[in-house]
Every structure is written in structure tokens, then in C-alpha cells.
Amino acid sequence: MILVIAEQQNGVLNRASIEAVVAAQQAGGTIKVAVAGAHAAAAAATLAEAAVAEVIVLQAAALDTYTLDGYVAGLAHVIAAEKPEHVFLPHTYQTRDFAPALAVKLGMALVTDCIATRGQGSAFVAVRPMFQGKLCADVAPVGAALITFQIGAVRADALARGAAAAPVREAAISVDAGTIRQKPEAPFREAKAAVDLTQAERIVSVGRGIKDQEKIELARQLAAALGAELGASRPICDAGWLPMDRQVGSSGQTVAPKLYLALGISGAIQHLVGMKGARTIVAINKDAEAPIFEVADYGIVADLFEVVPAMLKELQP
Amino acid sequence: MKIAVCIKQVPARDWQPRVNDERTWVRDQDASFELNEPDAYALEEGLRLKEKHGGDVVVCSAGPARVAQALREALARGADRAIHVEDDSLARADAFAIGGALASAMKDEQFDVVLTGLQSDDQGFAQTGVVLAAMLGMPSATIIMEVDASQAGAVRVKRELEGGWFQFVTLPLPAVLTIQSGINQLRYATLKGIMAAKKKEIRKVAAPADAVSRQTIVSLYVPEKTKKTEMIGGSAAEAAKELVRRLRDEARVIS
Numbered sequence: 001m002i003l004v005i006a007e008q009q010n011g012v013l014n015r016a017s018i019e020a021v022v023a024a025q026q027a028g029g030t031i032k033v034a035v036a037g038a039h040a041a042a043a044a045a046t047l048a049e050a051a052v053a054e055v056i057v058l059q060a061a062a063l064d065t066y067t068l069d070g071y072v073a074g075l076a077h078v079i080a081a082e083k084p085e086h087v088f089l090p091h092t093y094q095t096r097d098f099a100p101a102l103a104v105k106l107g108m109a110l111v112t113d114c115i116a117t118r119g120q121g122s123a124f125v126a127v128r129p130m131f132q133g134k135l136c137a138d139v140a141p142v143g144a145a146l147i148t149f150q151i152g153a154v155r156a157d158a159l160a161r162g163a164a165a166a167p168v169r170e171a172a173i174s175v176d177a178g179t180i181r182q183k184p185e186a187p188f189r190e191a192k193a194a195v196d197l198t199q200a201e202r203i204v205s206v207g208r209g210i211k212d213q214e215k216i217e218l219a220r221q222l223a224a225a226l227g228a229e230l231g232a233s234r235p236i237c238d239a240g241w242l243p244m245d246r247q248v249g250s251s252g253q254t255v256a257p258k259l260y261l262a263l264g265i266s267g268a269i270q271h272l273v274g275m276k277g278a279r280t281i282v283a284i285n286k287d288a289e290a291p292i293f294e295v296a297d298y299g300i301v302a303d304l305f306e307v308v309p310a311m312l313k314e315l316q317p
Numbered sequence: 318m319k320i321a322v323c324i325k326q327v328p329a330r331d332w333q334p335r336v337n338d339e340r341t342w343v344r345d346q347d348a349s350f351e352l353n354e355p356d357a358y359a360l361e362e363g364l365r366l367k368e369k370h371g372g373d374v375v376v377c378s379a380g381p382a383r384v385a386q387a388l389r390e391a392l393a394r395g396a397d398r399a400i401h402v403e404d405d406s407l408a409r410a411d412a413f414a415i416g417g418a419l420a421s422a423m424k425d426e427q428f429d430v431v432l433t434g435l436q437s438d439d440q441g442f443a444q445t446g447v448v449l450a451a452m453l454g455m456p457s458a459t460i461i462m463e464v465d466a467s468q469a470g471a472v473r474v475k476r477e478l479e480g481g482w483f484q485f486v487t488l489p490l491p492a493v494l495t496i497q498s499g500i501n502q503l504r505y506a507t508l509k510g511i512m513a514a515k516k517k518e519i520r521k522v523a524a525p526a527d528a529v530s531r532q533t534i535v536s537l538y539v540p541e542k543t544k545k546t547e548m549i550g551g552s553a554a555e556a557a558k559e560l561v562r563r564l565r566d567e568a569r570v571i572s
Binding site: 068069092093094096097098099100101103104105108109110111112113125129130131132133134135136137138139140141142143145181182183184185186187188189190202226227234237238239244245250251252253254258259266269279280281282287289293294295296297298299300301302303306307308310311313314315 | 333336411442444445488533554557558564568572
């Protein structure tokens with residue numbers, strides 16, 4: 001049996017949780033799904049529509065708001081009771097916060113950021129990228145494992161639905177709020193984003209290859225000529241060359257424009273997650289081995305400082 | 318304030334990894350190594366905490382002999398001393414083995430706060446900080462964008478959530494924090510720092526026997542391409558012209 005730990009907010013599941021259920025369906029066998037937090041019952045009703053054996057709602061007031069210690073205590077309880085062969089989770093920031101502590105507590109292996117699993121029993125392996133996505137590894141965990149899935153690695157719309165709704169069971173769990181050491185405050189957003197890249201039809205994005213803050217002007221000109229918004233990879237925003245709301249990737253925006261043109265972006269996995277859904281991807285990079293070419297429809301291995309001015313000339317009315 | 322910063326030495330970002338003959342690891346004898354970039358932000362944050370609140374910064378790493386170079390670099394940037402858990406097997410170890418090795422060397426040091434990067438550029442587990450916290454019995458918080466240690470016995474941190482959301486969380490000390498890249502502006506070693514680092518202590522510790530990995534790489538390979546990429550060659554002018562033509566006529570994404 002595979003136990004999936006789903007993640008929800010205000011009763012709404014995130015897409016990554018659905019993907020984790022799909023990954024479990026693809027792995028085969030019996031599937032149960034556990035979900036916790038305030039309004040978990042609403043999310044459980046959605047989960048029950050999937051072809052799964054059971055949905056378990058963790059009932060404990062101490063789990064209404066996410067905390068690492070609370071989730072580790074609550075989920076350890078469920079895993080000990082259910083004894084799954086493996087536990088599947090979405091590789092979200094929340095999972096990254098608690099899963100390593102849960103694995104230590106249970107003495108289980110934790111294989112993170114996986115894109116697929118293969119085989120059964122002792123032949124089971126999880127497939128994960130390594131070295132910034134330049135290589136892939138088949139990883140065999142020792143015994144029962146927690147496996148987290150990279151966002152977008154499987155398609156949420158491939159979810160198999162059940163003929164009838166799966167049973168939903170409420171599991172009363174005792175979690176002592178006094179043992180929770182993290183005291184969280186309410187989540188908030190920074191000042192309203194000036195640009196919404198998720199709505200852009202075209203995006204010209206710059207990465208480390210731009211080398212110099214002043215050179216961003218060249219990308220800005222290309223964006224203007226193409227009718228595109230300007231985006232960036234994390235290092236550019238970290239350096240303060242462009243504001244954070246221009247950042248595409250797992251810690252910034254996830255975008256799906258008609259055209260995504262990557263200038264000097266190597267394609268670290270955290271960036272690819274945020275843009276690989278674009279319809280047409282163009283990569284211009286000096287390094288022929290850059291992982292960005294793996295997801296590109298059109299690639300040019302060349303100096304962007306030569307290609308972009310030539311494109312501007314070509315795009316002149 | 319006694320501050321620990323855990324760092325990893327990883328192959329340089331621009332190194333193109335090649336798989337070894339057994340297809341279980343990379344040919345790292347061909348690699349050049351550098352300080353894992355996310356850990357550099359953790360080190361910088363540690364140095365800033367020391368500047369604000371006083372105390373010591375102890376930089377810790379678990380890995381083979383080559384790791385001493387990364388520790389020396391951290392000492393040159395301003396760390397006071399270093400702990401090196403040295404063992405060749407740690408070069409490929411998982412987060413449990415690394416966490417166990419670090420925990421055994423750090424448990425008697427009475428650190429107030431332990432910082433590390435949120436993940437490494439090589440294996441990218443994004444686990445070691447939290448594993449270490451669990452093994453040391455300390456609370457932890459991850460992907461931290463701001464650290465406020467002005468209250469006694471506690472730390473208030475700003476966690477980055479997804480999609481532009483943030484959250485403040487308060488933890489009792491001692492605690493482990495994994496630091497998000499970009500939290501600060503990095504300093505680099507000065508000549509004076511490099512000279513001073515030569516006199517600073519690097520304490521070597523043997524890895525504990527029970528620090529074993531819970532996962533093994535059975536096969537390592539270059540990922541299969543899922544998309545057919547049309548590579549456009551020629552001079553810059555020719556390539557630019559051809560690309561614009563294809564975007565207009567073939568992909569029809571520009572007018």
C-alpha cells in the first residue's frame with residue numbers, strides 16, 4: 001500500500017498533491033491518502049473522487065495550522081498505524097520543511113525531488129535529477145521510504161477517477177500542542193506585485209549569462225520588440241538586478257506563456273519547474289551542454305550579446 | 318552567541334559531470350570543487366549574527382580530505398574555527414549519513430544556532446539541515462529570508478513560502494535554520510582574511526560508524542530528452558534571422 005500525504009489550504013488541494021496521487025496510481029497497488037489541517041474535510045471530498053482505497057482525515061486541533069513539530073507527530077502516528085510500503089509526498093516547501101524530521105523519527109529513507117518510480121518490492125527505484133539536472137539517478141531506498149515528487153513531474157490531469165467516491169475516515173490523533181516548538185504567525189504577501197508574469201503571453205528571461213546589470217537593457221529591448229514581459233532566473237533577482245516579482249522558478253512564478261525566450265539561463269531544475277509548461281521555448285546560451293536545451297524547442301549555441309542585437313535588427317519594422 | 322554554519326564542498330557549477338565506469342557516481346577526480354553556493358549565504362548570515370550579537374562562528378563540514386579547502390575559504394571570510402568530519406565515504410553519502418556525521422561532531426559544542434544552506438548543488442537533497450536538527454534534538458525552520466535574534470533565548474525568522482508568500486515563525490534556541498539564497502550580499506575573503514585563516518584551527522573528527530546512507534544510487538545516467546530541440550546554427554546574424562522566421566512562420570508566437 002502506498003500512503004500519499006496531500007497538502008491543502010482552506011480546503012483546496014494544491015496541484016502537486018494531485019500529482020503525488022497520480023504518481024502513486026502509476027506505481028500500482030493499493031493507495032490511501034492522508035490529509036491534515038483546518039478545512040481538510042473539504043479537500044478529502046475532492047480526494048475521494050480519485051481512484052484510491054481510502055482518504056484519511058487527521059483530526060487534531062494542533063494540526064489546524066501547519067507546524068513542523070505538529071505534522072511530524074501527527075503523520076508519524078498515521079504512518080505507524082497504516083504501515084505503508086512507501087509514502088508519497090509533493091516536493092513542496094512545506095514537505096521540505098517537515099519530511100526530513102519525519103524520516104528521522106520513523107527511521108525511514110527519504111528520497112526527494114523524484115520524477116518517477118519504477119519496479120516493485122526489492123526492485124523498487126525512485127528516479128531523481130542530480131547535479132542541477134545534468135544527470136539522473138535511479139535510487140534504491142533501504143526499506144520503506146518517503147518519496148517526494150518534483151512539481152510537474154507527472155501530469156495532474158492523468159488522475160484516474162474512481163467509479164464511486166472512496167470512503168473518507170476521520171482519524172482522531174492526539175498531538176500535544178505544548179510540544180510544538182515552532183510558533184508561526186499568519187502568512188502574508190509582500191507589497192503587491194507590479195507585474196503578473198503568469199498572465200504574460202510572451203516572456204524574455206535573463207540568467208547569469210547576462211553578466212552585468214547594465215546588460216539587462218539589451219534583454220529589455222528584445223522584450224519590447226517581441227511584445228514580451230521581462231523575467232529572470234533566481235541569481236539575477238538575488239543580486240538585486242531585477243525585482244523579485246520578475247523571478248521565474250520554484251520560489252518565484254510558475255509561468256506558461258506562448259513564448260519563453262531564455263537568455264543566458266543554464267536551466268537549473270528550480271528554474272525549469274517554473275517555465276517548462278511554456279508552449280514554445282527558445283534557449284540562447286554559450287554552453288551547448290546547458291540543461292535549458294533539454295526543454296527548448298529552438299536552441300542557439302552562441303554569445304547572446306551577438307545574437308540579441310542581430311534579432312533586434314531583424315525585428316525592426 | 319555560539320553560531321555553527323554547516324557547509325558542503327561541491328563540484329564547480331560549470332563542470333560537466335561524466336558518469337564513472339560503474340555508472341554509480343561521477344568521475345569526480347576530473348572535477349574542480351567550490352563552496353556550495355547556498356551555504357555561502359548561510360555563512361554570511363552567521364558572520365552578520367556574530368557582528369550584531371558577538372560570539373563565535375564555527376564552520377562545520379563532513380566530507381573527504383579535499384573539504385579542508387572549503388573550510389579554509391570560510392575561515393578566510395571570517396569564521397573563527399572549523400570542524401571537519403573526515404571520511405572518503407562521505408563524498409557520496411546521503412543526508413542521513415552527513416547529518417549523523419555532523420551531529421556526532423557537533424553535539425557537545427553547545428551551539429545556540431546552527432545555519433546551513435537550503436540544499437546542495439550536487440545531490441540536491443534539501444534535507445541535511447532538518448535531519449541534523451532532528452538528530453541534535455533541536456527545532457528547525459527552513460528556507461529562511463530573515464533572522465532576528467534580538468530576543469533572549471529565541472529567534473524570529475521569516476520563512477519563504479511558495480508563490481510570493483512569507484511567514485514569520487519564532488523558535489526557541491538552540492535551533493537549526495536553513496537559509497535561502499539571496500538573503501544577504503556575500504562578502505569575499507580579503508588578503509588579510511586569507512592570511513589570518515592560516516592560523517585558525519581546523520579540528521578533524523572521525524566519522525561515526527553508524528553514519529550510513531539509507532539510499533543507494535543503482536544507476537546514474539544522462540537524462541533522456543523529452544523534447545525535440547531544433548538547433549539553429551550559422552553566424553549570429555544568420556541564426557537570429559532564422560529564429561525570427563521560425564517564431565513567425567512555424568511556431569506562430571510573434572507577429
